[in-house]
Amino acid sequence: MKFKSLLAKPFASIVSSRIRKEMQRAVEDQDSILTDLVKTGRKTDFGADHKFEAIQSYTDYKQAVPVRDYEQFKPYINRIKEGKHNVLWKGVPIYLAKTSGTTSGIKYIPITKESVSNHIDTARNALLNYMAETGNSSFADGKMIFLSGSPELERVGGIPTGRLSGIVNHHIPRYLRTNQLPSYETNCIEDWETKLDKIVTETINQDMTLISGIPPWVQMYFDQIMARSGKLIKDVFKNLDVLVYGGVNFEPYRAKLLGSIGKPIHTLETFPASEGFFAFQDSQTEEGLLLNTNSGIFYEFIPANEIFNENPTRLSLKEVEVGVNYALIINSNAGLWAYNIGDTVKFVSTNPYRLVVTGRIKHFISAFGEHVIGEEVEHSLMKAAAEENVHITEFTVAPRVQTDGELPYHEWFVEFENMPENMQAFAMKVDHNLRQKNIYYDDLLTGNILQPLKIRPVRKQGFIDYMKAIGKLGGQNKVPRLSNDRKLADELLQYLQ
Structure with a gap:
């Protein structure tokens, strides 16, 4: 010693x-x-x-x-x-x-x-x-x-x-x-x-x-x-x-x-x-x-x-x-x-x-009264990822309210280390997990107010490139897990696969 x-x-x-x-x-x-x-x-x-x-x-x-x-x-x-x-x-x-x-x-x-x-x-x-x-x-x-x-x-x-x-x-x-x-x-x-x-x-x-x-x-x-x-x-x-x-x-x-x-x-x-x-x-x-x-x-x-x-x-x-x-x-x-x-x-x-x-407190989604919080989305995604042996690099979630006639939904932007074999099946697992964690979200889907969540795969290094573009790369800066508006989500659209 x-x-x-x-x-x-x-x-x-x-x-x-x-x-x-x-x-x-x-x-x-x-x-x-x-x-x-x-x-x-x-x-x-x-x-x-x-x-x-x-x-x-x-x-x-x-x-x-x-x-x-x-x-x-x-x-x-x-x-x-x-x-x-x-x-x-x-x-x-x-x-x-x-x-x-x-x-x-x-x-x-x-x-x-x-x-x-x-x-x-x-x-x-x-x-x-x-x-x-x-x-x-x-x-x-x-x-x-x-x-x-x-x-x-x-x-x-x-x-x-x-x-x-x-x-x-x-x-x-x-x-x-x-x-x-x-x-x-x-x-x-x-x-x-x-x-x-x-x-x-x-x-x-x-x-x-x-x-x-x-x-x-x-x-x-x-x-x-x-x-x-x-x-x-x-x-x-x-x-x-x-x-x-x-x-x-x-x-x-x-x-x-x-x-x-x-x-x-x-x-x-x-x-x-x-x-x-x-x-x-x-x-x-x-x-x-x-x-x-x-x-x-x-x-x-x-x-x-x-x-x-x-x-x-x-x-x-x-x-x-x-x-x-x-x-x-x-x-x-x-x-x-x-x-x-x-x-x-x-x-x-x-x-x-x-x-x-x-x-x-300010990172939540409650566009329809569901008040989904960070703990719930993290649990829902990571549980599905563990079951599918999928590794997540980064993610964030926002509501999609304007949908050209279809039901609104939660839009998940996820950067994968390795992609799920079946993205639709993976998204349904995440959705099921969130319904189990948040009864208000479950009620909205049951009542046909929302449709199940959708996942948008972000390209490799996409979140890093985004943080760099807004001058917040490194240090103590963090990507918000949840937003109740579309500002972050709309900016991420250019970083999709």
């Missing part, structure tokens, strides 16, 4: 033990965090506007602070960008995380001196907990790659501003710097294809032991490595142990990614966002991600079917139930108050609190 892995083991044991203790006091920690947040928030413009001085309980808080999305938060963010102090949190943020919103354009999310540890420590804890659980620490002695955005930062209102992954890059511990790839200079390249080519050059002859990134972009990296070497990943990186991922559901990418590697390896799922690092996989055997309940964030949960109501039900952690789809609302020491991050989650356990990410 080498030096770094030897040192990591006792530290991993300490961190894992602390995580286990926090599992047992999750509700108590959440209550304490809300109290502390409100106490600090009283000294801010937001606290004055919402009469934080009068808040004595969670019930008081819900009455005083309505749920907001970024657009409704923007006036406060704009004041921070103008250099104002004590707007959402004491002082000014130490960073602004810059992210692309689907409806808000560029978003600027504050990161404060108090909140930055949530991003850094949670990533570290996820890896240390994995070490403690599996006994595998050898990856700490090899090279690690984090496919991320540029670490170059601009200044907005005097505040360093950039992609979250680039900001986090500045906080990688010194003892890991010698393990980290790619180089700083390569990480600063903005064009994804140029950057990827440089990453491959820098890493192909290295002892890579851990690779981290969003699955579709990791797959692009693997494709380039295999094209240049003529070998599977396991034969290029013989000591590759761990694949860390987040940002999208792994299942649609699992078969191709693991096939590219060519051997079983451990995977570690995380749930980070610019607004906070919310959860991570704490077990290789149990389903779901452990909610990060003691890291400066107080969570609220709104039943997903109420999120657009004027006065939706707002629940604290102790009130959630297993199996219910919730919109995730956060309150944090970054100065985000009753902030709707746009993700939906479902608890698979409340002892401890483990969840799965089920989709995006």
